[in-house]
Amino acid sequence: MNKNSLIRKFNKQAARYERNTRQRSLGEWRQRLLQDVEGHVLEVAVGAGANFPFYNRSKVDVTAVDFSPEMLSRARQMASELGIQATFQEQDIETLELPERSFDCVVSTLSLCGYKDPVKALNQINRWAKPGGRIYLLEHGMSTNRLLGYAQHLLNPAARRISGCHYNRDMIEIVDASALKVVKTERYWNGIIHLIWAQAT
Ligand SMILES: C[S@@+](CC[C@H](N)C(=O)[O-])C[C@H]1O[C@@H](n2cnc3c(N)ncnc32)[C@H](O)[C@@H]1O
Numbered sequence: 001m002n003k004n005s006l007i008r009k010f011n012k013q014a015a016r017y018e019r020n021t022r023q024r025s026l027g028e029w030r031q032r033l034l035q036d037v038e039g040h041v042l043e044v045a046v047g048a049g050a051n052f053p054f055y056n057r058s059k060v061d062v063t064a065v066d067f068s069p070e071m072l073s074r075a076r077q078m079a080s081e082l083g084i085q086a087t088f089q090e091q092d093i094e095t096l097e098l099p100e101r102s103f104d105c106v107v108s109t110l111s112l113c114g115y116k117d118p119v120k121a122l123n124q125i126n127r128w129a130k131p132g133g134r135i136y137l138l139e140h141g142m143s144t145n146r147l148l149g150y151a152q153h154l155l156n157p158a159a160r161r162i163s164g165c166h167y168n169r170d171m172i173e174i175v176d177a178s179a180l181k182v183v184k185t186e187r188y189w190n191g192i193i194h195l196i197w198a199q200a201t
Contacts, residue, residue, distance in 0.1 A: 014070035017048035039104030045111030049078030062086040109138040113165035122178035129200035137196040141171030144191030
């Protein structure tokens with residue numbers, strides 16, 4: 001799928017992402033993952049700002065990136081409502097250039113399912129974070145349950161067409177193939193939901 005049709009797909013989903021953000025969707029996991037985020041924070045594929053309610057606004061200064069203008073306008077609104085200090089860039093993460101070694105923390109939630117090359121995206125994240133910088137990932141991937149995994153393979157082509165994301169990526173394999181150093185992993189929902197705490201090397 002080319003980039004413009006992917007952007008159009010995500011633009012169309014922006015209102016739903018805003019509703020989910022206001023309802024604190026996946027809030028328990030976001031809260032658990034993001035409680036220590038602080039400093040100069042890069043959030044990639046920010047969507048409608050679903051993580052903003054879980055940041056301590058007195059401790060973060062966020063650079064937020066997404067290639068969907070509709071998502072970004074909602075994220076801007078969310079940051080302003082919550083008093084989160086943030087700047088926004090409408091950019092493709094896969095071609096984005098940022099100063100290297102400059103962020104204390106990098107946050108990526110529900111984004112590795114969408115990129116053409118998720119390992120490359122993680123390696124970029126590794127470069128943008130300061131050495132030892134903290135990386136926070138909340139991703140969905142292949143289940144540990146074989147039956148569900150089979151269903152994820154079957155559903156994958158339709159999921160890709162409808163929502164722009166892959167259902168059957170092996171997130172552990174992807175993160176292990178990147179330059180990140182994994183500190184801790186937790187999995188929920190038959191292993192589909194991954195919370196991963198990592199460090200830049
Ligand atoms: C599934 S949504 C997740 C949004 C948000 N992180 C969350 O947790 O709700 C994926 C987001 O990634 C963005 N995205 C996907 N591929 C991208 C890319 N290559 N560059 C920038 N943004 C991208 C989409 O526009 C969308 O906002």
